[in-house]
Amino acid sequence: MSVHHHYWQGSFIGDEEAGRRLAELPAAVEAALATDLETETVLAACDALAGALCDPAHPVHGRLAAHLPEGEDPAVLAELGVLLGRRELTRKLRRELGGTAPGRLNRADPRETVYEAWAPVGLVAHIAPGNAATVAPLSIVEGLLAGNVNILKASSADTLLTQHLMAELAALDPSGALASRIVVLRFPSSRQEWLRLMCAPADAVAVWGGEGAVEGVAAHVPAGCRLVEWGHRISFAYLTSDAWSDAVTLGALADDVCLHEQQACSSPQVVYLDTEDEGEVFAFAERFAAVLAARPPAVGAVSAVGPDPAQEAELTTTELVARLEEHLGLTRVFAAPDGSWRVMADTRSPLTASPLNRSVWVKPLPRKRMIATLRPMRRYLQTAGLAGSRTDVAELSRTALAAGVTRVTPVGAMLESYAGEPHDGVYALQRYSRRVAVQADPALFATTACLDDLARPVVLPPPAGPLLGKEDVQEPGRRVARADAELYFRSGGSTGAPALSIFS
Missing domain, CATH: 3.40.309.10 (Aldehyde Dehydrogenase; Chain A, domain 2)
Incomplete structure (x- = not known):
């Protein structure tokens, strides 16, 4: 019986089945892209996984720790958890794609009936390095935040950490939308046919590694496909x-x-x-x-x-x-x-x-x-x-x-980073996205702020909890943390102490 060390859209499979599915990859990608992936779906699942990774007593933490490379500090799971938290990913989305719902067709200029959004490129193939346990899962999450289907090649020397991490992430999404957009294969670079089948239908190929690794992959990148190099620096x-x-x-x-x-x-x-x-x-x-x-x-x-x-x-x-x-x-x-x-x-x-x-x-x-x-x-x-x-x-x-x-x-902070920081001079999420536009008839759409509101309006959850008074809203940190504040309302000062209200 073949060892099931590949993860394909929700299930673990062996070499023979992976080879058969690779040959049908274009059809699988088209089926997955037929339904939209809401950014909130990605954020909610990642945040739930982050909580599990940061808790050493959580069963998910225990299951994943068993797949860490030999000698790897289990604290790396907590580090990964911090990066996958809602706050970090939300800051990344705002910085790189301008907002937490980058796929919605909003007016770029309120005076014009021109709607713009960030759309996925389609299929992103990730060629992961063999020396960094967290790079592969984070690369896939970036692809998911941009709405793409993702297929990743892990090194043949790697453990099954990435496969099981992605399986745990997909399990936290009851809709199945995440699972349909994740494929992780583990095979040696010498298996050139699999590498070719991975890259042939790709719209972007992300390569992590030195010049040799980039050259080896570039030979399989079709014309018009975006090659994103994350090389040694x-x-x-x-x-x-x-x-x-x-x-x-x-x-x-x-x-x-x-x-x-x-x-x-x-x-x-x-x-x-x-x-x-x-x-x-x-x-x-x-x-x-x-x-x-x-x-x-x-x-x-x-x-x-x-x-x-x-x-x-x-x-x-x-x-x-x-x-x-x-x-x-x-x-x-x-x-x-x-x-x-x-x-x-x-x-x-x-x-x-x-x-x-x-x-x-x-x-x-x-x-x-x-x-x-x-x-x-x-x-x-x-x-x-x-x-x-x-x-x-x-x-x-x-x-x-x-x-x-x-x-x-x-000096002293060279290895520190922040959410949404450009990597090697570019924003990753923009490299995995397309900027798209719709020009609409001004006579028909003069009062439409967002084109998506006509096709799929946002359904907000019903409010829960007590009604908030003026003092509750103005109390710093009560409703919105300072780090998330985007709108500031300052009032008073002529008859009493000035009050500051903050909102996201």
Whole structure:
């Protein structure tokens, strides 16, 4: 009997059945798209799943924890739960698609009978990486928020976490609309026929991975299909003279380096100093090495797994070459006796990738040369962590963005993110959507604010609970949390204390 490690529209199936259904994928997509997927359906199911993921005692949490990769911290489920919560996803929708009901045909300009909305592209094929447990399910949720049917290829080395996560999500939607829009297949990249069948009917293909992974998938992407690349990126920190002598800044920089052992795209691999003085570069590297030396060793999943033999070889080679170049006066290396960290000062400015695992380059880069030095690497740049005065940060942010960087953060916050943040310079939900428009006859539609109201009016649930008085509405946080406030009404002040009422 074949192992059922594929999830197809609500059921687990084996290889033979998956191959048969793949051949009929276009028909399955058309059937699923025949019914609309309400954004509220996605939000409600995701929020219910988020509650289960954040509660270690919940049976769903226990079932999914059994499918975590070996060495993975179970806390990753709670992190995923936070990202799937209603508040986070609502903020994402508002920021990326302009509202919580992006599919409704509303007037873009109240003076014109022109209606616009965001519509799904149709079928999104996701090619997930094999080294990040949460990327695959979050990628599918993004596709669902845009209303698409989603088919995902998981790595053959992955556990069945994504399949079971999606099954739990679909089970929380009694309408079955979510299940009909989710397919997760696990197979090796060598099975090119399956990859071709996945991509052939796709309207957008999202690829996570390096250049090799993108090239391998691009060969199967049909003409006119949108290729969305989420590739490897490189990030750096940039310190002005005021900042590099500040102990607090050095501590914050060490936090960025040690968090996730530089495995994130936003981890700093290079530290640039706003100077041309090689002596200052060497002196800073020595001071920063002392800060890294005081950090506790890696804990959790990273320390359990550790660098593989290829990474160990790269670490050793990079350090040895840098030590050899010390004799030419080009470098200076400060490293832990046990090899747990290394700081490599280099007098040459061009960006150099780090072998990661607490390995950092320190280089000089005067701000006047920033664009010329970094722009050749613009396709790979992601985060610049800046430390300096207010004026420095404002000026250097503009320069870094002109050089090709897509996000700027304070040093110490390079790995932090917020709901709806652009990823690698684009909004994911917009890449998985189309902007559509309907021009209507002004004589017939002069008083129609939303075209959908004529075809499928919104049915609001009947109100529950007691009637609220004026004081209840004005009490901050009583009805609407400050984070969700969009409308503010201020009244009074002439005869009494001013009152502020907030509404979503």
